[in-house]
Amino acid sequence: MSAGEQAEPTASKKPAKDFRIGSDVPFYLCFGILGSVYVFLIVAMLIAEATYTTPGHILNVLNSPEIRYSIRLSLLSCGVTTILSLWVAVPIGYIMSRFNFRGKYILDAILDIPIVLPPLVIGLCLLILFQVDLYHGMTLEELINRGTLYVLGREYGVTYEIPAVILSQFMVASAFAVRTMRITFDQINPRYEQVALTLGCRRSQAFWQVVFPQSFRGLVAAGTLAWARSLGEFGPILIFAGATRFKTEVLPTTVFLELTVGNIEGAVAASLIMVIAAVIVLIIARYSGLSRSAF
Amino acid sequence: MISVKQLSIQVGSFSLNEICFEVPAGEYAVLMGKTGSGKTTLLESVCGLKPVKAGSITLMGVDVTNKKPAERGIGYVPQDGALFTTMTVRDHLAFALRLRKWTAKLIEERIAELAELLGIAYLLKRLPHGLSGGERQRVALGRALSYRPGILCMDEPLSALDEDSREEMCALLKTVQAHTGVTVLHVTHSKTEAIQLADRVLFLSDNKVSAKKPEEFRGGT
Numbered sequence: 001m002s003a004g005e006q007a008e009p010t011a012s013k014k015p016a017k018d019f020r021i022g023s024d025v026p027f028y029l030c031f032g033i034l035g036s037v038y039v040f041l042i043v044a045m046l047i048a049e050a051t052y053t054t055p056g057h058i059l060n061v062l063n064s065p066e067i068r069y070s071i072r073l074s075l076l077s078c079g080v081t082t083i084l085s086l087w088v089a090v091p092i093g094y095i096m097s098r099f100n101f102r103g104k105y106i107l108d109a110i111l112d113i114p115i116v117l118p119p120l121v122i123g124l125c126l127l128i129l130f131q132v133d134l135y136h137g138m139t140l141e142e143l144i145n146r147g148t149l150y151v152l153g154r155e156y157g158v159t160y161e162i163p164a165v166i167l168s169q170f171m172v173a174s175a176f177a178v179r180t181m182r183i184t185f186d187q188i189n190p191r192y193e194q195v196a197l198t199l200g201c202r203r204s205q206a207f208w209q210v211v212f213p214q215s216f217r218g219l220v221a222a223g224t225l226a227w228a229r230s231l232g233e234f235g236p237i238l239i240f241a242g243a244t245r246f247k248t249e250v251l252p253t254t255v256f257l258e259l260t261v262g263n264i265e266g267a268v269a270a271s272l273i274m275v276i277a278a279v280i281v282l283i284i285a286r287y288s289g290l291s292r293s294a295f
Numbered sequence: 296m297i298s299v300k301q302l303s304i305q306v307g308s309f310s311l312n313e314i315c316f317e318v319p320a321g322e323y324a325v326l327m328g329k330t331g332s333g334k335t336t337l338l339e340s341v342c343g344l345k346p347v348k349a350g351s352i353t354l355m356g357v358d359v360t361n362k363k364p365a366e367r368g369i370g371y372v373p374q375d376g377a378l379f380t381t382m383t384v385r386d387h388l389a390f391a392l393r394l395r396k397w398t399a400k401l402i403e404e405r406i407a408e409l410a411e412l413l414g415i416a417y418l419l420k421r422l423p424h425g426l427s428g429g430e431r432q433r434v435a436l437g438r439a440l441s442y443r444p445g446i447l448c449m450d451e452p453l454s455a456l457d458e459d460s461r462e463e464m465c466a467l468l469k470t471v472q473a474h475t476g477v478t479v480l481h482v483t484h485s486k487t488e489a490i491q492l493a494d495r496v497l498f499l500s501d502n503k504v505s506a507k508k509p510e511e512f513r514g515g516t
Contacts, residue, residue, distance in 0.1 A: 191377040194342075194364070194373070195379075195438075197364040197365055198342050198343070198364045198365070198371040199390055199391040199394065199441075199442070200394040200395060200442065201365060201394060202365065205394065209390075213381040214379070214380050214381055
């Protein structure tokens with residue numbers, strides 16, 4: 001009551017009818033215009049690319065042996081990279097999600113390095129890593145050469161070979177897979193493992209029987225994301241694996257090589273394959289419930 | 296029985312010091328206390344899920360202070376049930392038995408027995424998704440009791456239930472305890488649950504556990 005009596009004189013000074021609020025239209029208009037500029041650019045860019053050449057021409061380009069090789073190598077290397085990425089993403093994601101330990105902050109920063117480092121620099125770092133003198137003039141590259149000769153009976157190298165393509169893709173793709181798996185495990189309540197532990201599980205059993213099956217959608221998302229990242233990887237591959245036809249040529253390399261020789265149709269055809277792959281990835285990632293923050 | 300002596304626990308900045316209490320074998324103990332008093336932390340230490348700084352925990356005559364949760368012989372029912380989302384109700388009941396390498400025949404018999412005791416036979420093929428609160432807690436209880444542990448630890452198992460389901464679960468918990476003879480430690484902040492279920496009420500406040508008879512507790516604490 002007393003509050004009401006206090007409020008009354010103020011209310012009588014400023015009658016409610018004087019209080020008017022302006023329209024919300026300018027707000028919606030500004031945000032709508034600013035937002036739609038970007039969306040328009042994305043759509044326009046894709047339409048321009050898709051309509052640049054005819055399907056017949058694209059099919060012709062796709063029949064050329066160079067591009068067929070690059071598609072095959074892209075699919076193969078991305079598949080291998082995806083599997084390798086998941087092998088590291090699952091344990092790292094789980095450890096980072098569940099355990100607190102000294103140096104976790106630093107480890108977290110290290111794991112983000114491949115995401116923030118310029119791709120060309122990653123390639124250069126890899127190139128140098130394999131040429132650094134390890135022991136009495138022996139480099140990592142030579143060590144692998146001799147190791148493969150001893151074990152497999154034939155000398156295999158990494159630099160400027162197919163393994164360099166895979167390693168270049170792996171360095172970046174894994175960082176995204178790790179991040180996705182960490183988010184996935186963060187979203188799974190640790191209570192499940194605790195119950196499993198009381199029921200008689202070892203840590204490994206609690207993980208493989210209870211947590212891992214629950215992380216399946218996250219695993220699909222992480223794999224898809226890793227695959228998409230590796231498909232588009234170009235910078236490290238150019239430096240570390242080179243751009244040699246019928247050897248280390250993947251789809252982004254094809255786009256680059258075709259452009260340098262002035263064959264825009266060839267470049268467009270190769271890039272359209274990547275556009276289609278990106279759309280498929282987007283659909284799978286959304287279907288698997290990957291949270292937006294992971295992208 | 297559960298015997299906790301001079302137990303000290305440190306979790307971040309929160310600590311419990313020199314806690315002592317006992318629950319004789321076959322008794323139903325309800326652990327009460329204000330929010331933030333450390334009831335759940337204490338229960339989790341008994342289960343082996345929180346590390347202990349000092350003191351001892353003895354379960355059924357065995358010192359388990361430094362043992363893994365799996366070796367303590369405890370059935371644990373957390374607040375939300377924490378049912379494994381990818382497993383059917385049948386898999387939940389069989390989970391601990393498969394770990395113990397029971398034969399398929401014995402597992403089937405045990406599942407049938409538990410399903411009848413808890414009234415969940417009609418749910419056996421279902422996944423946890425879509426089960427009601429009461430159904431979830433009955434499955435969680437069945438999973439915890441499946442391998443016949445001597446101790447049952449429950450963390451506010453009825454708090455998420457509506458009034459009717461809570462009454463049903465209270466009656467069920469009484470029946471289950473009478474049927475199995477399990478020693479129960481049940482954390483709650485509900486006086487009604489304590490009065491309905493407890494053989495003894497343990498009240499945690501200011502780093503001390505005081506034991507009371509439910510009648511005494513009913514008198515007004």
